[in-house]
Amino acid sequence: MARALVLLLLVMTLGVSVGCYHAITPAERRASFQPYAQARIGSAVASDFLLRRTALLVNEGGGVGSATAVDARGYFLTAAHCVGKDSVRLVLLRDTRRSAVVPARVVWRGDVDQGGPDLALLRTAGPIPFAFEWAPRVMEGQPVLVCGPDYEEGVERSYLMDCIAGRVTAVGRSARSGEPIEEFRHDAPVHQGDSGGPVVALDGRLIGINYATVRLVLLPPLSVRVGVNASRPALGWLQAMIDEDDVRFRDVARRHDAQGPSSGAGEGEAVQPD
Numbered sequence: 001m002a003r004a005l006v007l008l009l010l011v012m013t014l015g016v017s018v019g020c021y022h023a024i025t026p027a028e029r030r031a032s033f034q035p036y037a038q039a040r041i042g043s044a045v046a047s048d049f050l051l052r053r054t055a056l057l058v059n060e061g062g063g064v065g066s067a068t069a070v071d072a073r074g075y076f077l078t079a080a081h082c083v084g085k086d087s088v089r090l091v092l093l094r095d096t097r098r099s100a101v102v103p104a105r106v107v108w109r110g111d112v113d114q115g116g117p118d119l120a121l122l123r124t125a126g127p128i129p130f131a132f133e134w135a136p137r138v139m140e141g142q143p144v145l146v147c148g149p150d151y152e153e154g155v156e157r158s159y160l161m162d163c164i165a166g167r168v169t170a171v172g173r174s175a176r177s178g179e180p181i182e183e184f185r186h187d188a189p190v191h192q193g194d195s196g197g198p199v200v201a202l203d204g205r206l207i208g209i210n211y212a213t214v215r216l217v218l219l220p221p222l223s224v225r226v227g228v229n230a231s232r233p234a235l236g237w238l239q240a241m242i243d244e245d246d247v248r249f250r251d252v253a254r255r256h257d258a259q260g261p262s263s264g265a266g267e268g269e270a271v272q273p274d
Contacts (some may be wrong), residue, residue: 003115008179024191026104026150028142032189036145036165041204046145046270047163049204052130054147054197054245055090066148066197067104067122068209069131071217075242077233079211080110084121089218090124095159103110107245110181117181118211120196121241123249132198132206134235138184143202146186146210150193164188168207169227180234184208199230209233 057065057078065082067090069075076090083106086257092100104124110117145167150162166188186199190210199208208230 010188012180021094023211024189028189029150029162029191032164032166032235033145036202039202041202043128046202046204050145050147050163050198050200051093053090053099053132056149056161057196058089058091064149065195066193066194066210068196068198069128070134070206070208070238071242072127072129072131073242073246074104074126075107075131075245076104076122076124077209077238078120078122079209079231080112080116080118080120081211082196083109083122088122090122108241115157116233117119118195119209121233121238121245123245132204135201135203135205135207138171138207138232140168143169144168144186144188144207145200145202146188146190146194146197147200148190148197148210164190166228180231180237182234184230184232185214185231187227190228199201 003154005038014152024037033047033160036046041049055069055076061083063082063084065078067078069084070077082088082144086107088104088108090102090104092102102124106123107121107123109120112118112212144167146164146166147161148164150160166186167183168186170183170185172182184207190197190213194210194211198206199210201207209232210228212218212229214227214229
């Protein structure tokens with residue numbers, strides 16, 4: 001009897017599926033955002049507000065994820081498992097008909113293989129037109145908006161970006177001791193590719209970054225999706241890292257300028273506001 005109980009406890013484990021993977025349908029995603037289809041954040045429609053601040057992340061090997069603009073100097077947060085190389089490319093929305101593809105350098109990446117946070121900081125070569133401001137805190141039960149690539153399993157992927165919605169279901173789930181990262185959970189219908197994308201309050205302020213779905217595994221072929229884990233870095237720690245990198249970036253740019261235009265910094269074109 002005791003052995004059977006131990007076996008039952010082993011199979012009924014809570015599993016984290018890195019990559020935000022779950023068989024979510026496009027219809028489910030659209031339905032989740034329907035209550036906010038006409039909502040506005042400032043002067044912008046909510047969906048446009050999110051889309052202009054979220055990028056599609058593309059690795060050289062072909063993998064994709066999302067990236068979240070957090071500083072107009074060109075800084076983005078994403079999930080560390082979305083970053084396979086020291087540089088990636090970001091597809092930024094310019095307007096409803098145009099996008100720009102720019103390279104981005106990896107400034108910092110959590111070491112997921114060694115149990116580190118699933119979070120990474122990127123920088124483009126120049127300023128970006130839009131970036132999120134941070135919310136001071138995350139609260140259990142609050143509605144959230146999420147942005148990431150839309151596609152249907154088994155269908156050729158166009159990777160157009162879309163918006164979904166849900167609610168925060170758990171807060172105060174701190175990451176490992178000593179890390180400047182807090183974790184929380186929400187129930188928006190994310191799928192593969194949404195990792196690294198923003199979790200946003202209804203006022204447009206950023207709460208955190210998606211990194212994994214969580215499933216209750218009953219038996220190997222049977223699991224129940226119970227939520228999505230997201231990271232929220234300590235804002236002072238993040239700002240200090242951005243400011244320190246920006247000083248180095250500008251110093252390198254000045255040295256290249258002093259050597260002449262042919263020695264450009266080589267980190268890609270700047271994305272200027274329209």
